[in-house]
Amino acid sequence: xxxxxxxxxxxxxxxxxxxxxxxxxxxxxxxxxxxxxxxxxxxxxxxxxxxxxxxxxxxxxxxxxxxxxxxxxxxxxxxxxxxxxxxxxxxxxxxxxxxxxxxxxxxxxxxxxxxxxxxxxxxxxxxxxxxxxxxxxxxxxxxxxxxxxxxxxxxxxxxxxxxxxxxxxxxxxxxxxxxxxxxxxxxxxxxxxxxxxxxxxxxxxxxxxxxxxxxxxxxxxxxxxxxxxxxxxxxxxxxx
Amino acid sequence: xxxxxxxxxxxxxxxxxxxxxxxxxxxxxxxxxxxxxxxxxxxxxxxxxxxxxxxxxxxxxxxxxxxxxxxxxxxxxxxxxxxxxxxxxxxxxxxxxxxxxxxxxxxxxxxxxxxxxxxxxxxxxxxxxxxxxxxxxxxxxxxxxxxxxxxxxxxxxxxxxxxxxxxxxxxxxxxxxxxxxxxxxxxxxxxxxxxxxxxxxxxxxxxxxxxxxxxxxxxxxxxxxxxxxxxxxxxxxxxxxxxxxxxxxxxxxxxxxxxxxxxxxxxxxxxxxxxxxxxxxxxxxxxxxxxxxxxxxxxxxxxxxxxxxxxxxxxxxxxxxxxxxxxxxxxxxxxxxxxxxxxxxxxxxxxxxxxxxxxxxxxxxxxxxxxxxxxxxxxxxxxxxxxxxxxxxxxxxxxxxxxxxxxxxxxxxxxxxxxxxxxxxxxxxxxxxxxxxxxxxxxxxxxxxxxxxxxxxxxxxxxxxxxxxxxxxxxxxxxxxxxxxx
Numbered sequence: 251x252x253x254x255x256x257x258x259x260x261x262x263x264x265x266x267x268x269x270x271x272x273x274x275x276x277x278x279x280x281x282x283x284x285x286x287x288x289x290x291x292x293x294x295x296x297x298x299x300x301x302x303x304x305x306x307x308x309x310x311x312x313x314x315x316x317x318x319x320x321x322x323x324x325x326x327x328x329x330x331x332x333x334x335x336x337x338x339x340x341x342x343x344x345x346x347x348x349x350x351x352x353x354x355x356x357x358x359x360x361x362x363x364x365x366x367x368x369x370x371x372x373x374x375x376x377x378x379x380x381x382x383x384x385x386x387x388x389x390x391x392x393x394x395x396x397x398x399x400x401x402x403x404x405x406x407x408x409x410x411x412x413x414x415x416x417x418x419x420x421x422x423x424x425x426x427x428x429x430x431x432x433x434x435x436x437x438x439x440x441x442x443x444x445x446x447x448x449x450x451x452x453x454x455x456x457x458x459x460x461x462x463x464x465x466x467x468x469x470x471x472x473x474x475x476x477x478x479x480x481x482x483x484x485x486x487x488x489x490x
Numbered sequence: 491x492x493x494x495x496x497x498x499x500x501x502x503x504x505x506x507x508x509x510x511x512x513x514x515x516x517x518x519x520x521x522x523x524x525x526x527x528x529x530x531x532x533x534x535x536x537x538x539x540x541x542x543x544x545x546x547x548x549x550x551x552x553x554x555x556x557x558x559x560x561x562x563x564x565x566x567x568x569x570x571x572x573x574x575x576x577x578x579x580x581x582x583x584x585x586x587x588x589x590x591x592x593x594x595x596x597x598x599x600x601x602x603x604x605x606x607x608x609x610x611x612x613x614x615x616x617x618x619x620x621x622x623x624x625x626x627x628x629x630x631x632x633x634x635x636x637x638x639x640x641x642x643x644x645x646x647x648x649x650x651x652x653x654x655x656x657x658x659x660x661x662x663x664x665x666x667x668x669x670x671x672x673x674x675x676x677x678x679x680x681x682x683x684x685x686x687x688x689x690x691x692x693x694x695x696x697x698x699x700x701x702x703x704x705x706x707x708x709x710x711x712x713x714x715x716x717x718x719x720x721x722x723x724x725x726x727x728x729x730x731x732x733x734x735x736x737x738x739x740x741x742x743x744x745x746x747x748x749x750x751x752x753x754x755x756x757x758x759x760x761x762x763x764x765x766x767x768x769x770x771x772x773x774x775x776x777x778x779x780x781x782x783x784x785x786x787x788x789x790x791x792x793x794x795x796x797x798x799x800x801x802x803x804x805x806x807x808x809x810x811x812x813x814x815x816x817x818x819x820x821x822x823x824x825x826x827x828x829x830x831x832x833x834x835x836x837x838x839x840x841x842x843x844x845x846x847x848x849x850x851x852x853x854x855x856x857x858x859x860x861x862x863x864x865x866x867x868x869x870x871x872x873x874x875x876x877x878x879x880x881x882x883x884x885x886x887x888x889x890x891x892x893x894x895x896x897x898x899x900x901x902x903x904x905x906x907x908x909x910x911x912x913x914x915x916x917x918x919x920x921x922x923x924x925x926x927x928x929x930x931x932x933x934x935x936x937x938x939x940x941x942x943x944x945x946x947x948x949x950x951x952x953x954x955x956x957x958x959x960x961x962x963x964x965x966x967x968x969x970x971x972x973x974x975x976x
Binding site for chain 2: 326327329330333334337356359360362363364366367369397398399
């Protein structure tokens with residue numbers, strides 16, 4: 251059974267996980283690290299070539315500054331802790347967004363270093379959406395089109411997509427949003443156009459490899475039903 | 491030095507990739523000859539004064555060394571137009587350098603005797619390099635090389651009358667200048683006694699100041715002794731240089747050692763551009779260079795990234811020079827960007843040095859260069875009128891810091907626009923990746939790079955980024971490599 255090519259996770263429920271345990275929200279974020287590492291390994295092992303994680307949205311800047319400071323520090327520590335193992339496992343790390351001046355310079359440097367370190371890896375591409383907004387990416391693509399002087403009648407879905415950040419990223423096949431929330435939240439809007447969505451009830455800090463495999467199973471079942479009705483080869487979809 | 495009889499002028503077409511000189515400037519050891527020649531040049535009163543007053547050699551020694559090599563490479567280009575353009579550019583650059591030294595004597599970089607001495611001392615240093623490394627040049631090669639250097643002078647001056655016609659006559663001329671024409675100039679003293687003691691790190695080691703300081707602490711005195719020992723006896727006497735026991739042996743050792751290294755190591759490792767590429771990754775010619783170089787560079791970048799990721803978390807201030815969004819203090823901006831000559835003040839030579847660096851990188855023609863210098867001059871007039879409180883014709887660090895907030899002045903916007911037009915070589919009103927690389931020697935910054943292969947900078951973005959950098963609000967890899975790094 252083939253795995254979906256591109257899986258994206260909206261890592262939701264850290265705050266609720268902490269609240270249920272009468273812990274500060276920050277404890278939920280800290281507990282999320284284990285889930286991230288587990289999912290990366292599970293995705294790699296099951297043959298997923300592209301994994302995207304929604305770490306921090308442009309809207310998240312509205313959170314209390316203590317929490318933001320904590321998150322920035324946590325992300326930086328996590329990134330440094332796992333940089334070597336990412337590289338050793340042949341995972342190419344990329345970041346989507348990362349343009350806000352509020353990002354601490356030290357973190358920006360570490361992000362650049364991790365990208366540089368893993369640039370030539372070909373195992374799996376991990377895209378971390380950090381300071382990401384789907385609409386902003388689309389606006390950015392429109393700006394790039396205008397800058398390039400593309401004539402109006404030459405703007406097609408393909409040419410537009412080529413002007414998005416990381417244009418080689420294929421469309422998302424499966425989005426997993428944990429904690430039962432059913433929203434898009436401005437996440438990779440262009441790329442999720444044809445994606446299947448699953449909404450497991452489990453909160454992100456509790457999300458583990460077995461949950462990930464369940465989601466892949468759910469995706470395959472839907473694909474199979476879909477394929478029975480329409481085409482014999484349902485896996486090939488509108489990938490650029 | 492003028493010849494009474496009409497002597498045959500060398501043909502400048504011998505300045506081509508087949509030239510003997512080309513072999514030398516491909517060899518990293520030739521850098522030693524360039525540095526040695528610079529000491530001899532600096533001891534010439536006219537050149538010494540010009541170096542002190544105008545050159546960025548003290549504050550940005552790496553840039554000067556790299557630019558010298560780039561200039562020689564352009565002159566030896568297979569396309570004679572590239573050669574002629576570089577000759578014209580050097581002339582325009584020299585024509586802007588003139589003034590009066592502290593003793594009240596006028597100096598002028600267009601002075602034919604001084605320029606002949608620059609060419610002559612470089613020739614002598616090249617011959618010296620060969621002799622000291624144990625392989626003397628054959629008489630034929632020496633004659634040929636001398637012709638090439640004379641051709642270089644013809645390219646600059648239109649004739650080679652200020653250098654003797656033959657090698658045989660050159661040596662008495664050289665001894666004569668050494669004996670009577672040179673002085674113990676300030677420029678020479680700075681190069682000999684200070685430069686290697688406080689030389690800023692090459693871009694490769696900029697992230698590791700401690701490593702560089704340690705290496706420099708050991709290597710600085712060695713290089714200085716080495717330089718001193720290679721100088722002609724009378725120059726050393728005049729500079730009051732003591733004979734350090736073993737210095738001569740050291741010198742031979744360095745030359746021989748590099749000679750042996752050149753023989754044992756793969757040839758591409760000792761090529762000048764490999765060494766330069768390692769010292770300053772941004773200078774290595776992108777794409778066209780040998781694959782070894784680019785792979786070494788990639789590995790070196792990756793190793794640096796790994797070292798940073800594995801080293802203890804630094805505070806956010808420590809890595810500010812490398813990160814995109816860090817603001818610099820007005821003090822640092824003054825020292826790293828504005829004060830190009832490193833004398834603690836900003837005056838016209840500092841601003842002109844920026845214009846010179848831009849003009850050299852973009853290989854501008856006379857018109858473009860004129861517009862660029864005009865714009866920079868306008869900015870300087872504005873700086874002087876608004877910031878020079880005590881009216882001494884220069885802006886001190888304190889004067890700058892007191893008024894640093896004045897950001898986007900009209901004259902600075904004008905500089906940005908002229909810079910945009912100069913960079914936009916094909917005039918399509920956007921800066922392509924190629925044009926960007928020509929000016930900044932780096933690829934686009936991260937966020938532009940990610941938006942596709944043929945991403946472009948618009949005029950407004952370019953102006954905005956320039957103003958953000960120039961007001962010290964933001965450091966940028968591109969402008970750092972252009973103006974701040976040595």
